[in-house]
Amino acid sequence: MTAPHTYLTTTIPYVNARPHIGFALELVQADVLARFWRQHGDRVRFQAGTDDNSLKNVLAAQAAGEGVREFVDRNAEAFLALGPALSLTVDDVIRTSRDARHRPGVERFWQACAATGDLYRKRYEGLYCTGCEQFYSPAELRAGHCPEHDTEPQRVAEENWFFRLSRYGDRLRAAITAGELRIEPAGRRNEVLAFIGGGLEDFSVSRPTERAGGWGIPVPGDPGQVIYVWFDALCNYVTALGYGTGGDAYQEWWAGGSRRVQLVGKGVLRFHAVCWPAMLLSSGQPLPTDIFVHDYLTAGGRKISKSSGSGADPAALAAEYGPDAVRWWLLREVPRVGDADFTVERMIARADDELANGLGNLVNRVIAMIGKYRDGRVPGRQPVPPGGENLDAAIRRAGGLIGAALEEFDFRQATAAAWAIADEANRFINRARPWELARTGCDGEGGRRLDAVLFTLFVACSALGRELAPFLPDAAARITRQCTPHGGSLPAARPVFRRLGSAG
Ligand SMILES: [Zn+2]
Numbered sequence: 001m002t003a004p005h006t007y008l009t010t011t012i013p014y015v016n017a018r019p020h021i022g023f024a025l026e027l028v029q030a031d032v033l034a035r036f037w038r039q040h041g042d043r044v045r046f047q048a049g050t051d052d053n054s055l056k057n058v059l060a061a062q063a064a065g066e067g068v069r070e071f072v073d074r075n076a077e078a079f080l081a082l083g084p085a086l087s088l089t090v091d092d093v094i095r096t097s098r099d100a101r102h103r104p105g106v107e108r109f110w111q112a113c114a115a116t117g118d119l120y121r122k123r124y125e126g127l128y129c130t131g132c133e134q135f136y137s138p139a140e141l142r143a144g145h146c147p148e149h150d151t152e153p154q155r156v157a158e159e160n161w162f163f164r165l166s167r168y169g170d171r172l173r174a175a176i177t178a179g180e181l182r183i184e185p186a187g188r189r190n191e192v193l194a195f196i197g198g199g200l201e202d203f204s205v206s207r208p209t210e211r212a213g214g215w216g217i218p219v220p221g222d223p224g225q226v227i228y229v230w231f232d233a234l235c236n237y238v239t240a241l242g243y244g245t246g247g248d249a250y251q252e253w254w255a256g257g258s259r260r261v262q263l264v265g266k267g268v269l270r271f272h273a274v275c276w277p278a279m280l281l282s283s284g285q286p287l288p289t290d291i292f293v294h295d296y297l298t299a300g301g302r303k304i305s306k307s308s309g310s311g312a313d314p315a316a317l318a319a320e321y322g323p324d325a326v327r328w329w330l331l332r333e334v335p336r337v338g339d340a341d342f343t344v345e346r347m348i349a350r351a352d353d354e355l356a357n358g359l360g361n362l363v364n365r366v367i368a369m370i371g372k373y374r375d376g377r378v379p380g381r382q383p384v385p386p387g388g389e390n391l392d393a394a395i396r397r398a399g400g401l402i403g404a405a406l407e408e409f410d411f412r413q414a415t416a417a418a419w420a421i422a423d424e425a426n427r428f429i430n431r432a433r434p435w436e437l438a439r440t441g442c443d444g445e446g447g448r449r450l451d452a453v454l455f456t457l458f459v460a461c462s463a464l465g466r467e468l469a470p471f472l473p474d475a476a477a478r479i480t481r482q483c484t485p486h487g488g489s490l491p492a493a494r495p496v497f498r499r500l501g502s503a504g
Contacts (some may be wrong), residue, residue, distance in 0.1 A: 001142045003041050003043050003251065003261075003394045004042045004043050004258040004259065005017055005042065005043035005044070005045070005257050005258055006037055006042055006043070006044050006045075006257065006258060006259040006260075006261060007044075007047065007241075007253040007254060007257050007259070007260045008034055008037075008044060008045065008046045008047065008261045008262075008263075009030075009044050009046075009047045009048070009237050009260075009261070009262045009263065010030045010032055010047070010048045010263050010379070011026065011262075011263070011264050011265065011272075011371045012027050012048070012049040012050050012051040012094070012096065012233055012236050012383075013050060013051060013058050013079060014051050014054045014057060015050050015051065015052060015057055015072050015078075015079060016054065016059075016060035016075070017052075017060065018075060018078045018313060018316070019074060019078055019079050019082055019147060019313070019314060019315070020299075020304050020312065020313065021264075021297055021299060021304065021312045021313075021314050021317070021326075021330075021342050021496075023079075023082075023298060023314075024082060024086060024295040024314035024326065024330065025294060025297060025330050025334060026264075026265065026294060027048065027082060027083075027086060027088055027090075028088070028265050028326075028327050028330045028331065029263055029292075029294065029330075029331075029409070029411055030046060030048075030087060030088075030263050031046065031086070031087075031089055031090075031329065031470075032087045032406070032411060032470045032471055033261070033406060033409075033470075034046040034089055034091075035089060035470035035473065036402065036403070036468060038089075038471040038503050039160035039469060039470060040403070043417060044091075045091045045092065045249075045253050046088075046089060046090050046091045046092075046243075047090075047091065047092050047093075047094070047237070047240050048083070048088075048090045048092075048093050048094075048155045049093050049094035049095060049096065049099075049236055049240065050075075050076040050079050050080070050093075050094075050095050050096065051094055051096055051122075051229070051233045051236075052072050052076060052096045052098065053096050053097050053210075053215060053216045053217065053229050053232050053233070054133060054229045054233075055130055055133060055207075055212055055213065055215070055216075056130060056131065056133060056213050056230065057071070057072050057075075057215070058212070058213040058374070059130060060345050063199065064489070066272065068213070068215060068386050070408075071181060072403050073098075074095060076095055076098075077147055078315070080262060081315055082314060082315055085314065085315040085319065085323065086314060086315075086318055086323050086326060086327065087319040087323045087324075087327070087473050087474055089473075091377055091422075092240060094236050094239065094240040096232060096233060096236055097215075099239075100239075100245070101239050101240060101242060101244070101245050102235070102236060102239045102240075103217050104239075104244040104245050105235055105238060105239025105242075105243045105244030105245060106217050106227060106231070106235045106239060106244070107217070107220050107244065108243065108244035109231075109235045109238070109239075109243070109244070109279070109283055110167045110219065110220055110227060110231070111220055112281045112282070112283035113163065113279060113283050114242070115285075116283070116284075117164070117397070118163055118164040118167065118282045119161050119162070119164075119205065120161070120162055120164070121159060121160070121161055121162070122159065122160065122202075122204075123157075123158075123159045123163045124157070124158060124159070124160050124204055125155070125156070125157040126155075126156060126204075126347065127153035127154070127155060127156075128143070128153055128154050128155075128156040129146040129148070129149060129151065129153045129154075130154065131146060131148060131149035131151060132146060132148050132149065133228075133229050133230060133482045134230070135156075135181055135203070135204060136153055141153070148267055156211075158207070158208055158211070159207035160204040160205070160206045160208075160225070160228075161204070161205050161209075161219060161222070161225060161273075162202045162203065162205065163202060163203055163204075163205045163231070163278075163279070163282070164202050164282075165194060165200045165201065165202050165203050165274070165275065165278050166199075166200050166201060166202050166277075167282075167327055168200065168277075168278035168281055168282070169196050169199065169200045172196055172200075172274060172277055172278060173193060173197070175197050175277065175287055176189060176192060176193060176196075176273075177193070177294065180287065180289075181273075181277060181287045181288060181289070181291070182289060182291075183273055183291045183293065184290070184291070184292050184293065184408065184409050185293065185337050185409075187337060188266070188269060188291075188293040192270070192273045192274060195270060196274065200274065200278075203275065204228060205227065205228040205230075205231045206219050206222075206225040206226060206227055206228055206231075207225065207226055207228060208224060208225060208226075209223065209224055209225060209226050210242065212226045214226075216229065216232065216419060217232055217481065220423055230271055230275065230323065231279070233277075234271065234272070234279060236252055237254075237262070237276075238250060238285065239369065241253050241254050243285075254285065254286065255285070255286060259289045259290065260287075260288045260289050260290070261288070261289065261290040261292070262288045262290065262291050262292070263290075263291075263292050263294065264291060264292070264293055264294075265294055265295075265296065266293050266294070266295055266296065267296070269293055272288075272291055273291055273293075276288075291437065292327070292409040293426040294334075295334075295337065295338055295339045295340075296339050297334065297339065297340055297341070297342050298339055298340070298341045298342070299312055299341070299342045299343070299345050300341070300342075301341055304342075312342060312344065314326060317344070317347070319424070321347065321348065321351065321500050322474070322498075322500075323453060323473075323474055324351070324355065324472045324473075324474050324475045324497070325347055325348070325350075325351035325355065327471065327472060328350060328351060328354070328355060328413075328415075328441070328471070328472060329346065329347040329350050329351070330409045331412070331414075331415050331418075332350060332354070332412060332415050333346070333350065333412075333469055334411070334412070335412060336408070336409065336410045336413075341462070344411055347497070348500045348501045349501065351500050352499050352500055352501045354419070354422075355472075355475065355497045356396070356497040356498065356499045356500070357465065358419075358422050358423070358426065358499070359422050359468075359479075359496065360495060360496045360497035361426075362422055362425055362426055362429070362460075362461070362464075363461050363464070363482055363493075363496050364459060364485075364493050364494075364495060364496065365429065365478050365485075365493075366425075366429075366454070366457040366460075366461050367433055367461070367482050367491075367492075367493040368493035369435070369438075369488055370454055370456060370458060370490055371492060371493060372438075372491065373434070373438045373450060373454065374451075374454065376485070376489030376490045376491075376492075377456065377485075377488060377489055378454075378458050378485060378489075379451035379452075379454055379455045379458075380401055380451075380455075381455065381466045382451055382452040382455040382456065383452060384452075384456060385432065385449060385452035385453055385456060387428060387431050388428055388432070388452075388453070390424045390427070390428070391421070391424040391427075391428045391456060391460055392456070393424075394420040394421045394423075395421055395425040395459060395460060397417070397420075398417050398418055398420065398421055398463065398467045399467065400415045401413075401414075401417035402417045402467060402470075406415060414471070415471055417467075418464070418471065420466050421460055421463055421467065422460075422464060424460075425457060425460040425461075425464075428453075428456070428457070428460075429457060433452045434450055434453045434454060434457075437450040437453065438450055439447050445451075458483065461479060461482070461483050462480070462483045464476070464479055465477075465479035465480035465482075465483055466480070475497065478494075478496045479496055482494065482496065482497030
C-alpha cells in the first residue's frame with residue numbers, strides 16, 4: 001500500500017500591495033499541516049502562489065504611478081519571500097501572470113465548462129466592487145457599501161460570459177452533506193449550505209478587455225473579453241499541477257490523490273466552497289476533500305488591509321524576532337473560530353514567556369545538569385520516577401492529541417498538546433529538585449534517583465524536539481541538536497531562544 005498523498009493549497013493573494021500578517025496566518029497553518037503529515041509518513045505537496053491577473057493590481061499600479069508589470073513583479077516577490085522568512089516548506093509556487101503552466105490550463109478549463117454547456121453570453125447590469133472583484137446584489141450591501149471594503153460599488157453595465165452555477169446547487173449540497181466535500185469549522189459549512197439553499201444564480205465569468213486594462217487571459221475565441229479574475233485564479237490549484245500542460249502531477253495529486261486540502265480566509269469562502277467546486281463538477285474533475293476556513297486578524301484593534309498598509313509586515317517581523325516567535329503567536333493565539341488581534345508586544349510577551357522562559361530554560365537546565373552531573377552522558381533507560389507520571393503521560397499522549405487536533409484544523413489545541421510536555425517537565429523538575437539529589441552524592445540510592453530524573457527529563461526534551469518540529473521548525477532543530485550525543489556525550493548547553501523583550 002502506498003502512503004497517503006495529500007495536496008495542500010493556500011489561496012493566492014492579490015499582489016496589489018506587500019503581504020501582511022493576516023496572510024502569514026494561512027501560510028503558517030498550511031506549513032504545520034504539511035510538516036506534520038510528512039513527519040508521519042504521508043506524501044505531501046504544499047502549493048502556494050500569487051494572483052497577478054487582478055484589476056485591483058492594475059488600479060494599485062496606476063495609483064502608484066508605476067507600470068503594471070514592474071509593480072506586480074515587485075509585490076509578488078515580497079509574497080514569495082515569505083517562504084524562507086517564515087521557514088515554510090512550500091513545494092511549489094505559481095504566479096498566474098508569469099507561469100507558463102497557468103494560461104493553457106485556464107483555457108482548457110474554460111473549454112471544458114463550455115463543452116458541458118455551462119458558459120453563455122448575457123447582457124448584465126450590476127453593482128461591482130473592484131476591491132472584491134465581484135458583483136453584489138443590493139441586499140448584500142451594507143448601507144449601500146461593500147461589506148468587505150465599506151466602499152460604494154460602481155454601477156456596471158456590459159455584456160459578459162456567464163457560468164451556469166444555478167445548475168449545481170443540488171450536487172454541491174449533496175457533496176457537502178455527505179462529507180465528500182468537508183468544510184470546517186461547522187459554522188462555515190452551515191453558512192455555505194444556507195447560501196446554496198437560498199438558490200444559486202449564474203455568475204459573470206468575463207469582463208470586457210477594455211475595462212480590465214488589457215490585463216488578464218483572453219476568453220478563448222472571444223478576444224474582446226478577458227476571463228474573470230476569480231475564474232482565472234481558482235484554476236491555479238490545478239494548472240499548477242499541469243492541468244492543460246501535461247505531466248504526471250495532475251493525475252498524482254488531484255485526480256488520483258488521497259486528499260485535496262484547501263485553506264482559505266472567510267472572505268473568499270463562497271468562491272472556494274461554491275463557485276470552485278461547481279467549476280470542477282462542470283469540467284469533470286474531482287472536488288476538494290477538505291476546505292478549512294480561517295477568520296481574520298486585526299492589528300492593534302484595526303482591520304488589516306494590504307492597501308492601507310496597517311498590517312505588520314511578517315517578513316520584517318521574522319527578520320527581527322525570528323520565524324519561531326511569529327509562528328508561535330499565530331498558532332497559539334489565533335482561535336479556530338473568531339478573529340484575533342495582533343500586536344508586536346503580544347507576540348514578544350508570548351515568545352518570552354513560553355519560548356524563552358518555559359521551553360528554552362527547561363532544555364538548557366536539563367542539558368546543563370546532564371553535563372554537570374553525568375559528564376554529558378545520558379543515563380541508560382530508567383523507570384519513570386515517582387512524581388513523573390503526569391510528564392510521562394503528556395509525552396505519550398502528545399502525538400495522538402496533536403494529530404487529532406490538526407485533523408480538526410485546531411492549531412491552538414495542537415500546540416497545547418505539545419506544550420503540555422514542557423509544562424509538566426517544568427513542574428516535575430521543580431518537584432524532583434535534581435540539584436539536591438546531586439548534592440547527596442551521585443552513587444547509591446540518591447544516584448539511582450538522579451539517573452531516573454535526568455533520564456525522564458531528557459526524554460521530555462527529545463519529545464519536545466520531535467513534537468514541536470511542525471510548529472517551531474527552527475527551534476525544534478536546535479532542541480534536537482542539544483539532545484543528540486556525539487561520541488557518547490551531549491553537546492554543551494546553549495540557549496535555544498533569545499529573549500525578545502528588553503526587560504530581563
Ligand atoms: Zn469589496
